[in-house]
Amino acid sequence: MIYLDSAATSFHKPQEVAEAVYDAILHMGNSGRSGHEISLTSSRVIFGTRKKLAVLFGMDDPARVVFTANSTQSLNIAISGLFGKGDHVITTAMEHNSVLRPLYRKEAEGMELTIIPCDEKGTVRYDLLEQAVKPNTKGIVCTHGSNLTGNLVDIKRIGTFSREKGILFVVDASQTAGVFPIHMEEMGIDVLCFTGHKSLLGPQGTGGMCLRKGLEIPSFCVGGSGVQSY
Ligand SMILES: Cc1ncc(COP(=O)(O)O)c(C=O)c1O
Structure with missing residues (x-):
């Protein structure tokens, strides 16, 4: 076949x-x-x-690699754990539903959302990032590679921008993990969400997220692990 x-x-x-x-x-x-x-x-x-x-993925603490069922679950955990009412989040017009729908749900609960558009070639309008930032901007959520166009996003550029502004940077690496180099430290990524069943060539039902040192996401699920659930 x-x-x-x-x-x-x-x-x-x-x-x-x-x-x-x-x-x-x-x-x-x-x-x-x-x-x-x-x-x-x-x-x-x-x-x-x-x-x-x-x-x-260019991070130095393996204990901060978390396994999930897929990217959708990782992105939902990251977005629902990190952002809430009163926060402002920036994303792009390139995103998959697994980024957009959890963000829309948060927006309905009182989070502010700005979607940065693309130009006619599907390139993110990086020039609009600066003016999108507000005093309550808490994070940028962005794909590394679009499932629709195949375009790559310049993650290092957005990661450097996020670090300068003190904003969290969550990356959806579903289409790129296993295909393109990713270095969380060098690219300024705080949370990297990946799937196991695409180019990492793993079985369906596998995925995960990598968290930068010092960043905690509240657990969305408790029980099942003996005395403590952390
Ligand atoms: C860009 C992008 N993000 C997220 C996902 C969701 O991945 P998963 O199937 O691991 O939930 C996909 C899957 O097609 C994708 O292409």
Whole structure:
């Protein structure tokens, strides 16, 4: 089969991916809940994956790599945890529904939203960023690569701008993780949301987010982890 829908999800995953999933089902236990070997093996594999992702995405603390079901879930957790009534957030006209819909929901609850348009070639109007910033601007949420046009956004430029202004920068790397270099530190990214099932070639139902040191997002879900839910 000739498959041309990889921007939606990758198909023909590498044999190694299928084998790793099979191996996990056969040999791994419940990570973090027990001290026996099959549980520890699973914890080690998970932490090893965190370490690899931290290197891939240019951040130095693997403990701040969080696994989720997909990018949609990561973006919802980031947007609903970081922004609220009275905050102002900037985004772009390039965004996927998994950015726009959580932002619209927040807007209905009293958050202010500004959408920076694109020019006729689908390039974000970076020149409009400065005038979009208000005293209550808390964050910029922006895709790295558009699923509609394939255009890349100059993340480093927006990240540098955000740092200068003291604004949080949340990046949707769904289309670029595994394809284009991403370095959170050098690009000024505070939260990087990624999916596992596109160009990272993982199974469906995988994704995550990387958080910059010092940034906390309130937990949206509690329970299931023993004595404390943090
Ligand atoms: C730019 C962009 N953001 C977010 C998503 C949502 O990704 P997921 O399927 O991991 O929820 C997609 C998926 O197509 C996407 O292309």
